[in-house]
Each structure stands twice: as structure tokens, then as C-alpha cells.
Amino acid sequence: MEFAILVLLLAFYQVSGGSDVGTNRGQGFKGRGILNGVSIPKWGNGGHTKKPNQELQKSEPRFWPPVQKESRFLSLFTVVTFPNGGCAGASGDNGTCMTARECSVRGGSANGYCANGYGLCCIFMTSCGSSTSENGTYFVNSGYPSAYDGTGSCELTVIKSHPDVCQIRLDFNRFTIAGPEPMNHVCNQDQFIVSGGNPIPTICGMNQGSHMYVDAGVGTTNPVKLTFVTSGNSFERMWKVKVTQIPCSTIYKADEGCLQYYTGVSGQLRSFNYDPASGLQLSNQDYGICIRMERNFCGVQYTACPDNVNNRSRAFTISGNSNGPVNSMIGSGAGPNNCANDWLLVPCAANVGRIQPAQALCTDRICGGTFSADLSMTPSTVLSTVKPFRLWFHTDSVEAPVDIDNRGFCLNYVQQPCTNNLV
Incomplete structure (x- = not known):
């Protein structure tokens, strides 16, 4: 009852307009009004007569503006909204x-x-035997951030967060598992397997800083599975894979058929498990590497990365015995200086500064132990102007006895402006 009376008095106070100190003092009821269907008297001057100088006081100028009436009730809550970016x-x-x-x-x-x-x-991090539809999820080994030294299978199921998702990007923030066996470089102890999307080669070893794009298909009924299989000898393994879902309508979606996709005028390309000191080129690889053509650029120059570990650079060692000097090999034939088994395809490649013969040569496959578009023992910067900018890496399942201790490749690339007489 006391609460109801208080509400009625507050409502009455609002309707009457309230009072300002010094202006309505001494007023009484005057006439009647209606509040919620109830007749109530209005506030008047209480029957008092005005003083003679009262009108003069009201007409005198003030030295400050009149007080503006404000709402008697202030909001106790402020609603704040922000996007889930x-x-x-x-x-x-x-x-x-x-x-x-x-x-x-x-x-x-x-x-x-x-x-x-x-x-x-909000960070989403999960491990073995789970599933996720959250964009930006981190897939980590059991016990992370501690290393994992066990055997078994650790799987994450990635479910599309929206039917419009076309691709799944995997960033290997941490990736250290056992490498391939030393004879034919096959991943037969530890493996990272991607299934449910486009065919992706199995990889192993050290791949921190690398990435993959997986085709997520159409609809929502085809999840992608990421699986780490660990077996064999004791080994301190650690992985942390960031899973990003890419809608079809975005400009950062990779071109079709690209396992790796690079943007920017310059950057670095590496084969999986590349390391100049101890990495071994993986067998059974077959995938595309793409570079987005930036505006007003018409070609790409490729140069082997610096190798500060070995006396002779092993930044490009794809075939031959890398324990000694090996010349570059080119072409797709079956001869001793051709690339019939393992190669990096650079479309219509040519060494920078080479004087073109009357009938221009167009090298495609490059292999051996020296990066050059010509048969040479001297590394060179290689230019390709074929569009779109796309390389292709292929290895078979056999290394020994011809191919020994090959590291794979590491290349720095720089896109070339169209003003450099490129077409």
C-alpha cells in the first residue's frame, strides 16, 4: 500500500510539473484535474493575496538565464552493443x-x-576428440603448452559455421612432430592428415610458420577432419594449428587448386619440413602454390633463400646427392639433366639478365641442387610472367639411391611492376 501511494504521488508530481524552490512556495489547490480517472484538485495559491511589489519582482531582469527543467528520473542502465569481430x-x-x-x-x-x-x-582452444564450428579455433596437442610424448591418434572435426564457408585455412603456429625416415623421406612414424576436403598430401616434421587451404565444399554436411598420428620412438611433439573459416564472398579466399596462397608484393615460399640444417624433402607431395597478383604487377622474380648453415647452399635441393655440388636440371624429359621424378614447376621461367636467343626458350620444370632456369652450377634469379602466378611442387615416393639428403626448397619472391617492360 505504501508503495502504491508513493507511485501515485510521483505520478501526480510529474503531471503538475513539479516546483522550483522560491517560485511556487505558498501555493494551494486551484481547480480540479484528472489523474488515472480520479478527480484531484490543482495546485493554486491557497487563497493568499499577492503582495504589492510581487509583480515588480517578477518583471525585474535576472543576471542569469532561468533554470531549465530536466527529467526527474535518470536511467539506471546503459545498453552497450558491439560487433563480434x-x-x-x-x-x-x-x-x-x-x-x-x-x-x-x-x-x-x-x-x-x-x-x-x-x-x-574470447579464445577458443581445443584438443583431441573434439569438434568445433567456431572461427579461429586453435587445435593443440594434449597437455599443451607442454610437449606431448605419446602415441595414438588426435583428431579435430571442423564443422562449417555457415553454409557460405568455402575454405578452411590452417596456420601452423606450432608444428613439431617426428620427421620422415631418412632413406626415401616417407612420413611413416608421425603424420598430419587432412580429410574431408580436396586431396592434401600427408606431411610431417617441422612446419612452424607454414599454412594450408582446404576446400570445404558446399553445404554443411561435409566436415573436415584434422588428424595427428604419432607412433614409433619417443619424441617431444607440439602443435598449435589455427583454424580459420573463409566465406565464399570474401576477397581473401584462395584461388581454386591452391594448397598454399600468398598475398603481398614480396614474401617467402618453403616446401614442408624445409630446414637447411636437418630438414628432409618429403616424398609423395603434389600441390599448387599460388601468389595473388597485386594491382599493376605483371611478373614474379624468385631467388633461393640465404643459407647460413651449410658451406654450399641447400636452399634449393630437390634431386641428386645434396652432400656434394649438384647443378640445376630443367625440362620434363628422361635425360640425366631433366626433371622426371621430383620437380618445382615455374611456368615459362627465364633467368634475369639472360640474353634471349632467336627462338626464346621456355623452361617449366626446375630441379637438381642449384636454382636456375638454365643448366648451371651458379644460382640465379628466375623470372616468370605467366598469369595467374602459380607454382607446382611434385615428388614421388622414391629417393635412394640417386637422391640423397635433399632439403626441398626455400624461395624469396618479389612481384615485378608492369612498367618493367613485362607483358
Whole structure:
């Protein structure tokens, strides 16, 4: 009852317009009004007569403007909305900006603030035997960030978050598992296997910093499975794979048929498990490497990466015995200086600065132990102007006894402007 009376008095106070100190003092009821169907008297001057100088006082000028009436009731709550965009967590991991409740319900963990402090950066991290539809999920080994020294199978099922998702990008933030066997370079101890999308070769070894694009197909009924298989000898393994879902309508979607896709005017390309000191070129590889053609660029120059470990560079060692000097080999024939088994295809490649003969040569496959578009023992910068910018890497299942200790390749690329007389 007391609460109802208070509400009625507040409502009455609002209807009457309230009172300002010093202006309505001494007023009484005057006439009647209606409030919620109830007749009530209006506030008047209480029957008092005005003083003679009262009218003069009202007409006197004031030295400050009159007080503006404000609402008697202030909002106790402010609703703040923000988009569920990407954010950087306190740990350096990428996450999604959302409320604390939403992050908890969706199985994430808060890792710093976002949206000017109104939201939390929610990180999604999962391990063996789980599934996820969250964009930006991290797939880690059991016990991460500690290393894993066990055998078995660790699988993550990736479900598309929306039917419009066309591709899954895998970034290997951490990737150290046992490498291939030393004779034919086959991954027969540890393996990373991608299934459910386009055919992707099995890889192993050290691949931190590399990436893959997986074709997610159409619809939502075809999940992609990521599987680490570990077996054999004791080994300290560690992986942390970031899973990004890419809608079909985005400009950063990779071209079809590209396992790896690079953007920017310059960058670096590496085969899986490349390491100048101890990495071995993997067998049974067959995939495309693409570079997005930037605006006003018409060609790409490729140069073997510096090798600060070996006396003779092993930055490009695809075939032959890499324990000694091996010349470059070109072409697709079956001769001793051709690339019949393992090769890197660079479309219509030519060494920079080479004087073109009357009938221009167009080299495609390059292999051997020296990076050059000519038969040579001297490395060279190689130019290709075929569009789109795409390489293809192929290895068979046999290395020994001809091919020994090959590392694979590491190439730096720089796109060339169209003004450099390129077509």
C-alpha cells in the first residue's frame, strides 16, 4: 500500500510539473484535474493575496538565464552493443570479441578486454576428440603448452559455421612432430592428415610458420577432419594449428587448386619440413602454390633463400646427392639433366639478365641442387610472367639411391611492376 501511494504521488508530481524552490512556495489547490480517472484538485495559491511589489519582482531582469527543467528520473542502465569481430588476446592469440556470458556458453575462455573494455576477447582452444564450428579455433596437442610424448591418434572435426564457408585455412603456429625416415623421406612414424576436403598430401616434421587451404565444399554436411598420428620412438611433439573459416564472398579466399596462397608484393615460399640444417624433402607431395597478383604487377622474380648453415647452399635441393655440388636440371624429359621424378614447376621461367636467343626458350620444370632456369652450377634469379602466378611442387615416393639428403626448397619472391617492360 505504501508503495502504491508513493507511485501515485510521483505520478501526480510529474503531471503538475513539479516546483522550483522560491517560485511556487505558498501555493494551494486551484481547480480540479484528472489523474488515472480520479478527480484531484490543482495546485493554486491557497487563497493568499499577492503582495504589492510581487509583480515588480517578477518583471525585474535576472543576471542569469532561468533554470531549465530536466527529467526527474535518470536511467539506471546503459545498453552497450558491439560487433563480434576479431580481437587480440592478452596472450597474443587471436579471438572473438563478445560478452562474458556468451564466451562461457560457447566454450571459450576470456583472454583480455576488447570493445573499449565493454567486451572480452574470447579464445577458443581445443584438443583431441573434439569438434568445433567456431572461427579461429586453435587445435593443440594434449597437455599443451607442454610437449606431448605419446602415441595414438588426435583428431579435430571442423564443422562449417555457415553454409557460405568455402575454405578452411590452417596456420601452423606450432608444428613439431617426428620427421620422415631418412632413406626415401616417407612420413611413416608421425603424420598430419587432412580429410574431408580436396586431396592434401600427408606431411610431417617441422612446419612452424607454414599454412594450408582446404576446400570445404558446399553445404554443411561435409566436415573436415584434422588428424595427428604419432607412433614409433619417443619424441617431444607440439602443435598449435589455427583454424580459420573463409566465406565464399570474401576477397581473401584462395584461388581454386591452391594448397598454399600468398598475398603481398614480396614474401617467402618453403616446401614442408624445409630446414637447411636437418630438414628432409618429403616424398609423395603434389600441390599448387599460388601468389595473388597485386594491382599493376605483371611478373614474379624468385631467388633461393640465404643459407647460413651449410658451406654450399641447400636452399634449393630437390634431386641428386645434396652432400656434394649438384647443378640445376630443367625440362620434363628422361635425360640425366631433366626433371622426371621430383620437380618445382615455374611456368615459362627465364633467368634475369639472360640474353634471349632467336627462338626464346621456355623452361617449366626446375630441379637438381642449384636454382636456375638454365643448366648451371651458379644460382640465379628466375623470372616468370605467366598469369595467374602459380607454382607446382611434385615428388614421388622414391629417393635412394640417386637422391640423397635433399632439403626441398626455400624461395624469396618479389612481384615485378608492369612498367618493367613485362607483358
